[in-house]
Amino acid sequence: xxxxxxxxxxxxxxxxxxxxxxxxxxxxxxxxxxxxxxxxxxxxxxxxxxxxxxxxxxxxxxxxxxxxxxxxxxxxxxxxxxxxxxxxxxxxxxxxxxxxxxxxxxxxxxxxxxxxxxxxxxxxxxxxxxxxxxxxxxxxxxxxxxxxxxxxxx
Numbered sequence: 843x844x845x846x847x848x849x850x851x852x853x854x855x856x857x858x859x860x861x862x863x864x865x866x867x868x869x870x871x872x873x874x875x876x877x878x879x880x881x882x883x884x885x886x887x888x889x890x891x892x893x894x895x896x897x898x899x900x901x902x903x904x905x906x907x908x909x910x911x912x913x914x915x916x917x918x919x920x921x922x923x924x925x926x927x928x929x930x931x932x933x934x935x936x937x938x939x940x941x942x943x944x945x946x947x948x949x950x951x952x953x954x955x956x957x958x959x960x961x962x963x964x965x966x967x968x969x970x971x972x973x974x975x976x977x978x979x980x981x982x983x984x985x986x987x988x989x990x991x992x993x994x995x996x
Contacts, residue, residue, distance in 0.1 A: 862890070862922050863889070863890055863891065863892040863922065863994065864890055864891055864892065864919060864920065864921055864922065864936070864939060865891075865892050865893075865894055865904065865918075865919070865920040866879065866882070866891050866892065866893050866894065866917065866918075866919055866936070867893075867894050867895075867896050867901050867904065867905065867913075867917060867918040867919075867920070868893060868894075868895060868896065868917045868987075869895070869896050869897075869914060869917070869968075870895025870896060870897045870898070871897065872968050872969075872972060873972040873975055873980035873983070873984075874964075874968045874971050874972035874975055875917065875968065876980065876983045876984050876986075876987050877972075877975050877979060877980055877983040879893055879983070879987055880982070880983035880986035880987055882936070882940070883986060883987065883990050884986070885940045885941065885943075886939070886940055887941060888939075888941075889990075889993075889994075890939050891936075891939070891990075892990075892991075892994050893987050893990055893991055894991075896913055896914055896918075901913070904918075904920060904926075905918060905926075915929075915965065916928045916929035916961070916965055917929070917932065918932065919932035919935060919936050921935075929958060929961050929962065929965070930950075930954070930957040930958030930959070930960065930961030930962065931954065931957075931958060933947075933950045933957055933961065934947040934948070934950040934951040934957070935947070937950065
């Protein structure tokens with residue numbers, strides 16, 4: 843994994859629409875993952891995040907250097923320049939992209955071990971945690987994520 847020192851896209855560097863977007867690769871079969879992602883997409887008023895389910899062929903291409911198990915073990919954030927961060931390490935860069943996200947991003951960046959351990963715990967228990975999210979909420983979250991995917995693929 844590489845680290846993005848500045849998670850802001852390069853102004854004027856886009857040659858085609860969507861190049862300035864950050865790709866968020868998530869488990870498309872995980873209700874908890876989609877619920878959390880939907881919250882981030884709602885927060886992302888500037889539409890900088892482009893969700894991709896890890897099960898899609900594009901995700902396999904973007905993560906070709908990882909084994910299938912490594913791909914599915916966590917979520918991944920890929921910058922417009924191609925730098926990738928995964929798991930807890932991706933949280934601070936992602937939050938920096940969102941309105942008023944710099945303060946929480948700074949807190950997570952200051953505690954990388956705790957952030958990664960916390961992320962790992964949630965990832966390892968996502969099936970059980972997903973059961974706590976009501977079915978109708980997961981359905982709305984799936985629709986929210988799918989709308990963004992379709993919006994950006996047009």
